[in-house]
Amino acid sequence: MPQDDDEDPRNGAVEANDHAHQSPLKKPRLTRPISEPDILQEFSHHQQGFARINNGSFGSCPRSVLSAQNTWHLRFLQQPDEFFFNSLRKGILESRAAVKALINADDVDDVSLVDNATTAAAIVLQQVGRQFADGSFRKNDAVIMFHCAFPAVKKSIGAYIGPAGGSVVEVRLPFPVRSNEEIIAEFKKGLERGKINGGRVRFAMIDHITSMPSVVLPVRELIRVCREEGVDQVFVDGAHSIGSVPVDVKEIDADFYVSNLYKWFFAPPAVAFLHCKNSKGLVDLHHPVVSQEYGKGLALESSWVGNRDYTPQLVVPSILEFVNRFEGGIKGIMKRNHDGVVKMGTMLAESWGTMLGSPPEMCASMIMVGLPSRLCVTSDDDAMSLRTHLRVYHRIEVPTYYQALRNEDRDPKDKDGFITGYVRISRQIYNTDEDYHRLKNAINQILEDGKICSMLPVE
Amino acid sequence: MDSPTTNNHNHIHTHHLNGASTISQPSKKPKLLSSSFITPAEIHEEFSHHDPSVARINNGSFGCCPASVIAAQHRSQLHYLRQPDNFYFNELKKGILQSRTIIKDLVNAKHVDEISIVDNATTAAAIVLQHTAWSFHEGTFQKGDVVLMLHYAYGAVKKSMEAYVTRAGGHVIEVPLPFPVASNEEIVREFRKALERGKSEGKRIRLAVIDHVTSMPCVVIPVKELVQICREEGVEKVFIDAAHSIGCVDVDMEEIGADFYTSNLHKWFFCPPSIAFLYTRKTPKGGSELHHPVVSHEYGNGLAVESAWIGTRDYSAQLVVPAALEFVNRFQGGIEGIKKRNHDAVVEMGEMLAQSWGTHLGSPPDMCGSMIMVGLPTSLGIACDDDALGLRVHLREQFGVEVPIYYRPPRDGEVGCVTGYARISHQVYNKVDDYHKFRDAVNQLVNNGFTCALLSG
DSSP states (O other), X not given: OOSOOTTOHHHHHHHOOSTTTTTTTSOOOSSOOOOHHHHHHHTTTSOTTOEEOOHHHHOOOOHHHHHHHHHHHHHHHHOHHHIIIIIIHHHHHHHHHHHHHHHTOSOGGGEEEESOHHHHHHHHHHHHHHHHHTTSSOTTOEXXXXXXXXXXXHHHHHHHTTTTTOEEEEEOOOSSOOOHHHHHHHHHHHHHHHTTTSXXXXXXXXXXXXXXXXXXXXXXXXXXXXXXXXXXEEEXXXXXXXXXXXXXXXXXXXXXXXXXXXXXXXXXXOOEEEEETTGGGOTTOOOSSOOTTTTSOHHHHHHOSSSOOOHHHHOHHHHHHHHTTSTTHHHHHHHHHHHHHHXXXXXXXXXXXXXXXXXXXXXSSEEEEEOOGGGOOOSHHHHHHHHHHHHHHHOEEOOEEEOOOOSSTTOOEETTEEOOEEEEEEOOTTOOHHHHHHHHHHHHHHHHTTOOGGGOXXX | OOOOSOOSSSSOOOSSOOOOTTOOSOOOOOOSSGGGSOOXXXXXXXXXXXXXXXXXXXXXXXXXXXXXXXXXXXXXXXXXXXXXXXXXXXXXXXXXXXXXXHHHHHHTOSOGGGEEEESOHHHHHHHHHHHHHHHHHTTSSXXXXXXXEETTOOHHHHHHIIIIIXXXXXXXXXXXXXXXXXXXXXXXXXXXXXXXXXXXXXXXXEEEEEESBOSSSOOBOOHHHHHHHHHHTTOSEEEEEOTTTBTTBOOOHHHHOOSEEEEEHHHHSOOOSOOEEEEEOOOTTOOOOOOOSSOOTTTTSOHHHHHTOSSSOOOHHHHOHHHHHHHHTTSTTHHHHHHHHHHHHHHXXXXXXXXXXXXXXXXXXXXXXXXXXXXXXXXXXXXSHHHHHHHHHHHHHHHOEEOOEEEOOOOTTOOSOOOEEEEEEOOTXXXXXXXXXXXXXXXXXXXXXXXGGGGGO
């Protein structure tokens, strides 16, 4: 809440020294940690009686943060001019400072708040496009990304870089995946392909945690490989990362790093941070919505893109307050989510006779679980039908994924055939084991009824 | 200015929204019985969240939102939070289409495809100007081709011109405008002169960016006439930045005839922050290839569809247009009645202030909508932009009056002229007392010998 409070843990966050960047993360209150009934209450606005195992798509926001947001909103409505002149800028700076401490950034000027990772991608790709257009990057130079990069980001690359002249190399993510080495090997091959036209790989877009299929990538090693190959700029799309894996931007050392705060860090829709290494040196990085703040640096440009509702950007201190009510703060939450999702994933795989899409150490708070081949997931439509059927008939929300066979000896199988479908289960603090048992039973029921995806009713 | 009747729609367009069959929300005509119109007490209740200690005569900057629309927004937000996947798959697109359809009817556009919803006019300007920049980059426009804008264009739009047009090699020409202004002819004259300048170097004028209602100083521009002149003079495209206009002046796409037109619904149409529409005229050649700069998986499906999904966000402000319309229709005459009463009141209050202070209005009444510029007494000594801002802050903090102040530099040879103007707004929540409070505050400052020079001490 935006009130003064002697005990306000935000004071710790704002004043945290760089070397003690973990203090806002690790300072749970000395009073007892939040109780189970409190957690239920915080998420009582979620649809009841519904197994919500898809935190990864749209995230979640506890009541106390929504309440803080509402307080800001009301202040704006009461006297918007006063709010604009006296409160807004300060409030955004406070949020940015809290994020800076969270991610171990050097300089708060390097931390911008934007709507979401999609917006951050447009910002970064616009300047890459410019470098192709003005000749700093040549026509035979390339950009590299993973084949399973988020669809919006792929379109953004097509929109901003394609017309400007660069070529795009896509690296296929081995999936199911067994080790980091497999991924690094594919990436290295991709870098070689990028040089085929005699040019260089200028820009690499690397997911920290891929969306579909979901795997935690070895970003630190991949960036090291990029630096060895002389890649000019590395952009890490960490849409899922903050609140599910540790994020230390100095250690990761990307040129650009974005993560959504509303997915795993309890922000309301929608706010993300974009960290730019040495932003003062980046003269050509701009928010595409140009306002009076143009030219003052991305962080200031992003803090005013015309009259809008900025309340999601103002509640970061309140989120820290929430997170620090938990044992171990955000670190404790991350660990418990991870352990829980692995346990439940393993339980599902055992019940269905399938397997996990990645080893536990390559997942965070989400994991891919193979669906029984008897369901006959033969297309994206099949996968979507299953998802809709589960929502409408079983009150379960879980995203599904179809992957065609690749005709390699590694195509996954169960006792009945090839596995082509997966679910991506998420675990957040509001989930209980019951949610996943419901999913287990629903799939088993569908199989018992002898149904396959294309036969499932969806209305 | 009133042109109610026939058009290409298959329903007659009157100033009251009829219950078009495509709209399921109530967009009925206001009831005929006066007892069912909203009462002053109800209006007061709807805006009871406004700070009661402030004379809020600046609706123009941040607009306002009645409690019933805020409540509708909360419901929409909670609905999303309850089950976001379901909302995304089954409700969001429908809701945005419904809002777009209402707006299409409100502004007399031919096709709902022509109406995109974006955050605000600033975003709309970026969309149009980014496309202009691209046209320069790919050679469709030649370096040095001209883009015209008004000198009083909004600050953000000027920056956008710099970022997208000048940077891409376009030549920006500003149309100087007189202020105070006495007639449309003065504006038309300057505009024609600027067009001549633009054409004189043998370059094409690719785009004219014209405000419908300038922000500061605030004047209603004769856009219909200027658009006609642009067509006659071979200006390729016209973009009207009408940030203020919907709910403040008449907005009719067929009448005005521009290629692109944007207006904020959160200023004068009772929506919460933030929502604006960007109208893009369909031509036989197909629409102009405008894109939202935040690219999502909808890229290439047309601006309206692109703008309806720019990543996960709170779209609730864009979904409550039906609720805003319902609110508006509780008033006698609907939005037309509101506009007229606001206009009459702001003119009356402006004249009252000018008389009390011995100054004048910045424009004649027929060149204003729901806002008007009122000269401030010269003894206040407003000598620069900082003085204007300082006076504004002083009025807010010492007198509880919120009103933007404009510094008008003296022209060559002018002595002892009025250099400061207040832009007063009138919206349905305003009372006569608000303006009396302002009048008395200024008179007190004058009587106390206040000057802006004192503020920097």
